Amino acid sequence: xxxxxxxxxxxxxxxxNATTPVLPCAxxxxxxxMMQSFGNPSSVHATGIKAKVELEATRQLARQLIGAGNGxxxxxxxxxxxxxxxxxxxxxxxxxxxxxxxxxxxxxxATEHKAVPQSLQHWNELLGLEASLxxxxxxxxxxxxxxxxxxxxxxxAVICTMAANNExxxxxxxxxxxxxxxxxxPDIPWLVxxxxxxxxxxxDLQRTSxxxxxxxGHKLYAPKGIGFLYVRAxxxxxxxIVGGGQESGxxxxxxxxxGVAALHAxxxxxxxxxxxxxxxxxxxxxxxxxxLTALRQVFPELVLNSDAPYAVPxxxxxxxxxxxxxxIMDLFDAAGIRVSSGSACSSKVPSSFVLDAMGLEAWRxxxxxxxxxxxxxxxxxxxxxxxxxxxxxxxxxxxxLVLTDATPTLEWHTKGLTQLKHEGLCSYLLVCPETRAAxxxxxxxxxxxxxxxxxxxxxxxxxxxxxxxxxxxxxxxxSELCTLLQLDCRHPTDALGWPVDSDSLSCGQYRLQRLDTxxxxxxxxxxxxYQQQVLRAAFVGDLLLPGGVGRTDxxxxxxxxxxxxxxxxxxxxxxxxxxxxxxxxxxxxxxxLAIACEEQPLLxxxxxxxxxxxxxxxxxxxxxxxxxxxEQHFCGLVEVMPTDAKATIAPEQLAEFVQQHTxxxxxxxxxPHEQSAGALAPYLPAACTxxxxxxxxxxxxxxxxxWQQDTPLLMVCRTGNRSLVAxxxxxxxxxxxxxxxxxxxxxxS
Numbered sequence: 001x002x003x004x005x006x007x008x009x010x011x012x013x014x015x016x017n018a019t020t021p022v023l024p025c026a027x028x029x030x031x032x033x034m035m036q037s038f039g040n041p042s043s044v045h046a047t048g049i050k051a052k053v054e055l056e057a058t059r060q061l062a063r064q065l066i067g068a069g070n071g072x073x074x075x076x077x078x079x080x081x082x083x084x085x086x087x088x089x090x091x092x093x094x095x096x097x098x099x100x101x102x103x104x105x106x107x108x109x110a111t112e113h114k115a116v117p118q119s120l121q122h123w124n125e126l127l128g129l130e131a132s133l134x135x136x137x138x139x140x141x142x143x144x145x146x147x148x149x150x151x152x153x154x155x156x157a158v159i160c161t162m163a164a165n166n167e168x169x170x171x172x173x174x175x176x177x178x179x180x181x182x183x184x185x186p187d188i189p190w191l192v193x194x195x196x197x198x199x200x201x202x203x204d205l206q207r208t209s210x211x212x213x214x215x216x217g218h219k220l221y222a223p224k225g226i227g228f229l230y231v232r233a234x235x236x237x238x239x240x241i242v243g244g245g246q247e248s249g250x251x252x253x254x255x256x257x258x259g260v261a262a263l264h265a266x267x268x269x270x271x272x273x274x275x276x277x278x279x280x281x282x283x284x285x286x287x288x289x290x291x292l293t294a295l296r297q298v299f300p301e302l303v304l305n306s307d308a309p310y311a312v313p314x315x316x317x318x319x320x321x322x323x324x325x326x327x328i329m330d331l332f333d334a335a336g337i338r339v340s341s342g343s344a345c346s347s348k349v350p351s352s353f354v355l356d357a358m359g360l361e362a363w364r365x366x367x368x369x370x371x372x373x374x375x376x377x378x379x380x381x382x383x384x385x386x387x388x389x390x391x392x393x394x395x396x397x398x399x400x401l402v403l404t405d406a407t408p409t410l411e412w413h414t415k416g417l418t419q420l421k422h423e424g425l426c427s428y429l430l431v432c433p434e435t436r437a438a439x440x441x442x443x444x445x446x447x448x449x450x451x452x453x454x455x456x457x458x459x460x461x462x463x464x465x466x467x468x469x470x471x472x473x474x475x476x477x478x479s480e481l482c483t484l485l486q487l488d489c490r491h492p493t494d495a496l497g498w499p500v501d502s503d504s505l506s507c508g509q510y511r512l513q514r515l516d517t518x519x520x521x522x523x524x525x526x527x528x529x530y531q532q533q534v535l536r537a538a539f540v541g542d543l544l545l546p547g548g549v550g551r552t553d554x555x556x557x558x559x560x561x562x563x564x565x566x567x568x569x570x571x572x573x574x575x576x577x578x579x580x581x582x583x584x585x586x587x588x589x590x591x592x593l594a595i596a597c598e599e600q601p602l603l604x605x606x607x608x609x610x611x612x613x614x615x616x617x618x619x620x621x622x623x624x625x626x627x628x629x630x631e632q633h634f635c636g637l638v639e640v641m642p643t644d645a646k647a648t649i650a651p652e653q654l655a656e657f658v659q660q661h662t663x664x665x666x667x668x669x670x671x672p673h674e675q676s677a678g679a680l681a682p683y684l685p686a687a688c689t690x691x692x693x694x695x696x697x698x699x700x701x702x703x704x705x706x707w708q709q710d711t712p713l714l715m716v717c718r719t720g721n722r723s724l725v726a727x728x729x730x731x732x733x734x735x736x737x738x739x740x741x742x743x744x745x746x747x748x749s
Contacts (some may be wrong), residue, residue: 009336009678009749012388014291016219017166017196017315017372018340023221023277025269026262030223033261041255042246051257058260061267062228065198066213069206070233074250075260078227079195080115082214085229085240085251087119087158089212090189091127093236094157104131105152108160109144110357111170113193116160131157135357141310142170142358146180153184161190163197163213167342167354167370168306169315171201174208182209189235195219199270199278199375200312211235217259221376222266226259269376277376284313284375287382291316291371294386298393299323299402305355305364314375317342317355319367322402322449325350328369331395333718334670334678336749337388342368392677399673400457401450414458417529417537417700422446424585428539430529431460432508439507440465441527441539442582445477452484462487463507467496468541468582469524496525510536517543517569519562520550526569529703536703537578537590540569544596545581546588549603563606569593570607578703587725588732590699595732646727648740649714651747657739658685661712666690669698669717669726670745680716683748695722698729712737720744 013021022030033054039047041055055075062073076082094104106120117133124131134152137145142165153159159181164171174192181190191212197203198220205213213230217223229251231237237250244252269276279287285308295318296302305317320328325341332339342352355365373382396402400414415433419426425444429451431437438460440451455462462485465478478497481487492500498514499505505512513528520542527539542550543565552559573579575594584590597604602619605611611619649657658664668680671694681690693701701707713735715723720743727738741748 011749012335012337012385014371014373014385015338015340016374017169017370019218019224020221020374022223022262023266023269023376025265025277026222029261029265030258033258037261038257041257042244054264055255055257055260058264058267061264061271065203065267065270066194066215066230067204067206068230071206072229072231072233072237072248072250074229074231074247075255076227076229076247076251077225077256078218079193079214079216080119081240082212082216082227082229083115083119083191083193084123085238086189086191086212086214086231087116087123087160088240089231089236089238090158090191091120091123091129092238093189094131095127095129099157100129100131102130102132103155104129105134105156106131106158106160107134107136107149107152107156109162109172110135110138111142111165111168111354112160112162113166113195116191116193120158120160129157136161138357140359142168142306142354143310144172144177146176149177149180150184153181153188156185156188158189158191159185160193162193163195163201163203164312164315165306165354166196167315167352167368168317168358169196169311169313169372170306171310171312174210178208178210194230196312196315200281200284200314205230205232217263217266220266221374222262223259226256226263228263279375279377281313284377287373287377287379288313288316290382290386291373291389294389295371297390298396301402303364305358305360305368314373316371318369318371319364320369320402321363321367322453323367325367325369327401328367330671330674330718331392331401331677332369333746334674335388335392335395336678337385337392339369339371342370395673395676397457398676400453401673402453414454414460416697417703418454418696419580419589419699420444420447420450420696421584424583426580426582426584427451428580429454430507430510430512431458432510435508436460437463437506437508437510439463439505439510439512440481442466442468442471442541443477443481445475445480448477448481448484451481455485464493464499464505465497466512466525466527466539468526468539468543469496469521471542471582495523498525515568515572517541517565519543519552519558519560519565521554522556522558524565526565528572535573535577537580537699538569538573539580539582541582543569543581544579544591544603546584546591547586547599549600549606566603567607567609578699580699587728589695589729590702592733646736646738648720648742650742654741654748655685657714658687662687664688664712664714666714666716667723667726668692669695669715669723671696674718678745678749680745683745695726698726702733707735709733709735710737712739714739714741716741717744719746 037050039051041048041052059073108116108120120133136148161172161177189211192210194213195216211232215228217226239250241252246252246255270278299320301321302318305319329341342354351365352368355368414431418429422444427444427447428441430439438455443451443465465481467476467478494500503514509531511530515526517526518524524541526543528535529537550562552562570593576592579591666688668675668690675692715726717723720740723744724740727740730738
């Protein structure tokens with residue numbers, strides 16, 4: 001049970017590259033121009049003239065700030081619109097010059113913000129250029145390859161680069177790029193994304209041949225929806241929006257004067273010679289060093305993915321061996337620290353396309369975190385952020401997320417059965433709390449570090465490392481884990497790690513019984529888990545999956561043997577015994593025979609001998625062919641079931657909902673380190689009782705069958721996604737009053 005805490009945690013915001021808070025001076029300017037100086041700059045009366053004066057005064061400040069010279073400064077809605085206008089201008093010029101067809105290249109940096117290549121693709125198709133998009137490679141520091149540029153410029157219609165990368169903070173050497181570009185193509189339109197440059201880099205665009213440079217207000221303490229585009233004098237320009245003639249006909253539509261007024265306040269601060277809220281570069285580097293020192297106290301093996309002299313000081317992009325981005329994101333978010341990952345979602349583990357383009361190792365790309373602070377950060381804010389980060393060191397050590405010399409305490413989350421998952425792979429750690437004895441079942445390579453940290457960190461006594469079978473889709477890491485953990489291997493074992501000449505293996509109060517279950521492959525085992533003579537669960541490998549039957553078309557597969565193994569399993573387990581597989585493709589976590597038979601009529605017929613062997617073989621082969629068409633489901637067939645929570649509870653409904661359900665049980669399904677980093681109870685009505693059941697411990701909880709299926713359960717996680725998964729899992733087991741908190745802690749904290 002989680003005790004109420006006296007205070008809710010304040011938010012530490014360290015994601016300024018995504019967006020920034022609005023500075024008080026900018027917010028005051030917005031309010032003033034919304035309430036008092038609200039005139040239309042196109043109006044000729046006094047109120048409109050005052051608005052026009054503000055508009056042009058801000059334009060002059062922008063010119064001074066970026067060194068625009070006699071170039072144009074066009075106010076717009078932000079960087080994305082600026083990129084669109086610049087790309088449209090460049091490509092209409094290319095079309096007029098006859099630069100079309102697949103041989104024409106549209107060059108852009110491989111680490112550009114997605115707005116650039118997507119804009120190029122959009123206007124390329126819309127204008128019918130049929131040109132070829134071409135990404136300029138970068139080195140391990142994120143710098144563009146000038147040799148590649150020089151080689152491909154003669155065939156290019158446009159080149160797009162960045163001043164500073166939004167994910168890594170890497171600065172491009174614009175002076176060197178200009179020499180390269182203009183030496184080979186003096187006439188090519190050149191777009192430079194300057195969104196992350198203001199306040200962090202010195203700009204003097206009039207001394208360059210940059211044609212277009214977009215800027216965005218909300219990246220530098222102004223509101224969202226305001227920005228501007230620099231256009232070099234003489235550069236071809238095609239208006240993106242027409243129909244009013246505003247901005248000298250370059251961008252029609254009534255100007256966002258409150259937004260422009262906010263920019264006026266920001267630009268004025270940036271141009272101050274003293275007393276500005278914006279810090280000099282030397283101070284920003286000091287802040288970076290302080291934050292990095294705190295981060296390394298939490299993660300001693302932290303690796304920077306970008307650093308001086310290649311990056312601006314305000315962006316810290318790092319990875320930690322053994323951690324995926326989501327792991328650190330969840331931990332930081334629970335502690336009220338807002339950072340971001342550089343990952344783009346995919347069907348598998350998310351990875352950073354920026355770090356991939358830099359050629360960094362996969363673990364760094366899949367584990368990258370971006371911590372970004374703004375150039376107006378104060379010393380007090382930096383100290384507060386460092387202190388909050390340092391508090392996580394104890395959480396990380398307590399939950400054995402990293403190996404330390406700290407005195408171990410066997411936390412509740414380590415006791416009993418823990419299910420660790422990676423994509424579709426499942427690994428299990430069984431721990432007896434009294435004896436600290438432990439057994440690992442179906443260790444997967446991506447989870448090797450986590451298992452090592454948990455076992456060594458808790459000083460568990462490893463009894464065995466078992467595989468249920470030889471996995472066709474990945475190599476066993478049993479021997480590697482035994483070596484890492486220095487398992488005493490004096491007693492001989494079979495190829496799966498089971499002690500020779502024994503059908504039983506003790507793990508303190510637990511006992512495992514081996515069962516021969518071939519069929520998916522020869523020599524496969526299942527392990528029945530007993531606690532004080534009570535059958536708690538069974539590890540069935542790929543004999544039976546949550547939602548499917550194991551494949552038999554792989555090397556050594558035998559449909560008849562699989563049928564006999566399933567029938568044998570049926571005689572030894574109860575219909576509601578928790579069955580744990582080595583794969584889970586549909587986020588179901590486990591199954592039971594009762595559920596499996598209900599979901600799969602084929603299995604029901606198989607167990608009842610209602611199918612001739614040849615029909616079962618034919619059905620198994622048909623299933624195998626279907627599996628071959630679903631490459632990601634290598635070892636079994638899964639069909640996602642349309643189960644869901646009974647209802648989604650919005651945060652504003654929570655208090656009334658709790659009053660209506662006096663027997664409500666709130667279930668916090670976040671992982672233990674998240675629960676320690678930030679408790680849920682302070683954000684809930686006082687009447688709520690909170691039970692902490694991480695998804696990784698769900699199989700342990702349900703194997704003890706002490707939940708009443710009629711009890712109303714409100715599932716909560718960080719965002720509402722994992723809690724919905726928990727609802728789906730419990731719904732399959734017959735729970736009838738399942739509710740999900742919309743948006744999770746993100747909307748109530």
